[in-house]
Amino acid sequence: MKKHNFYAGPSILPEFTIKNTAQSVIDFNGTGLSVMEISHRSKEFVAVMDEAQALFKELLNIPDGYSVVFLGGGASLQFAMVPFNLLNKKAAYLNTGEWATKAIKEARLFGEVNVVASSEDKNFSYIPKNYSIPKDSDYFHITTNNTIYGTEIRTDMDSPVPLVADMSSDIFSRPVDVSKYAIIYGGAQKNLAPAGVTFAIVKHDVLGKVERAIPTMLKYQTHIDKESMFNTPPCLPVYAALQTLKWLKDNGGIPAMEKRNIEKANLLYNEIDRNKLFKGTVAKEDRSLMNICFVMNEEYKHLEEDFQKFAASKGMIGIKGHRSVGGFRASTYNALPKESVLALIETMQEFEKTKA
Numbered sequence: 001m002k003k004h005n006f007y008a009g010p011s012i013l014p015e016f017t018i019k020n021t022a023q024s025v026i027d028f029n030g031t032g033l034s035v036m037e038i039s040h041r042s043k044e045f046v047a048v049m050d051e052a053q054a055l056f057k058e059l060l061n062i063p064d065g066y067s068v069v070f071l072g073g074g075a076s077l078q079f080a081m082v083p084f085n086l087l088n089k090k091a092a093y094l095n096t097g098e099w100a101t102k103a104i105k106e107a108r109l110f111g112e113v114n115v116v117a118s119s120e121d122k123n124f125s126y127i128p129k130n131y132s133i134p135k136d137s138d139y140f141h142i143t144t145n146n147t148i149y150g151t152e153i154r155t156d157m158d159s160p161v162p163l164v165a166d167m168s169s170d171i172f173s174r175p176v177d178v179s180k181y182a183i184i185y186g187g188a189q190k191n192l193a194p195a196g197v198t199f200a201i202v203k204h205d206v207l208g209k210v211e212r213a214i215p216t217m218l219k220y221q222t223h224i225d226k227e228s229m230f231n232t233p234p235c236l237p238v239y240a241a242l243q244t245l246k247w248l249k250d251n252g253g254i255p256a257m258e259k260r261n262i263e264k265a266n267l268l269y270n271e272i273d274r275n276k277l278f279k280g281t282v283a284k285e286d287r288s289l290m291n292i293c294f295v296m297n298e299e300y301k302h303l304e305e306d307f308q309k310f311a312a313s314k315g316m317i318g319i320k321g322h323r324s325v326g327g328f329r330a331s332t333y334n335a336l337p338k339e340s341v342l343a344l345i346e347t348m349q350e351f352e353k354t355k356a
């Protein structure tokens with residue numbers, strides 16, 4: 001039976017990425033070697049790294065004055081690397097969920113952290129609005145898509161201080177005005193590549209302003225200067241990332257992805273709103289296009305496990321909600337076909353017929 005992969009991360013990747021990456025494990029670009037056993041300094045691999053950086057820039061229209069670097073350590077290491085490189089005295093953070101909370105915890109190791117607003121009062125079910133960002137902050141940090149709670153900031157805001165964004169779970173899902181950001185980072189395993197590589201888009205002129213000593217590996221400048229080759233990069237995940245970038249380009253680029261993502265999300269949210277059994281968990285205006293969270297209405301709560309099993313019997317994988325929200329979460333990343341969303345909707349409708 002066809003599986004419909006709704007996992008939140010690691011998560012669905014284009015078949016194009018998986019097939020080409022599998023092929024490169026056996027024979028990398030006709031070299032007779034596996035991509036796992038070739039030097040990262042070989043001209044063949046250097047070409048992969050160069051092309052990945054170039055396509056990353058092309059697809060997101062990244063202006064001059066920025067570098068794209070591929071690192072290890074996950075988005076979680078960026079929670080520390082950002083303040084290590086940017087925080088002199090004070091930073092401002094928006095608390096929209098568990099990942100933001102973790103980022104705040106790390107920043108506090110480096111200086112004063114001002115949480116300008118938080119949606120923790122309502123279990124992170126909305127994006128706070130109408131807060132002010134102190135102008136003496138070294139930077140302002142946001143999490144654009146809250147993977148666990150299913151809220152998303154889908155506009156590029158104006159910030160009076162350098163804006164830093166964790167875009168782990170919505171990078172490449174919509175066009176982004178990169179010029180409004182100082183740093184955009186994320187783990188690749190939600191919308192780009194297998195786990196093991198982390199990307200950071202870094203504006204050169206925000207660096208070099210802190211007084212502390214920064215260990216070489218934790219310094220953005222090191223990786224910018226060496227074009228992500230200071231040490232051995234995660235070669236296989238970078239190769240896979242390049243395949244996804246090619247797939248994005250061949251499929252109409254980011255505007256086309258956004259159009260598809262809006263269509264998929266609208267279909268599913270409409271069903272959640274219509275179906276008697278289910279309801280959404282977050283403020284409608286803040287609904288994420290990438291992680292769609294829903295629960296069963298009070299009178300049907302006892303059926304959650306039944307629905308889980310019923311959905312599994314129909315090939316739905318990974319729709320169990322995160323433990324801090326409960327219920328269900330369907331992640332609808334770029335690579336998830338509309339067909340999978342339609343199959344989930346049909347499953348919800350069938351279940352409704354038998355229970356409501």
Ligand SMILES: *Cc1c(COP(=O)(O)O)cnc(C)c1O
Pocket residue numbers: 009073074075076077099143145146147166167168169186187188190
């Ligand atoms: C998954 C996720 C992270 C954590 O990423 P790791 O690569 O596992 O460290 C951080 N932020 C967001 C928004 C995420 O979705």
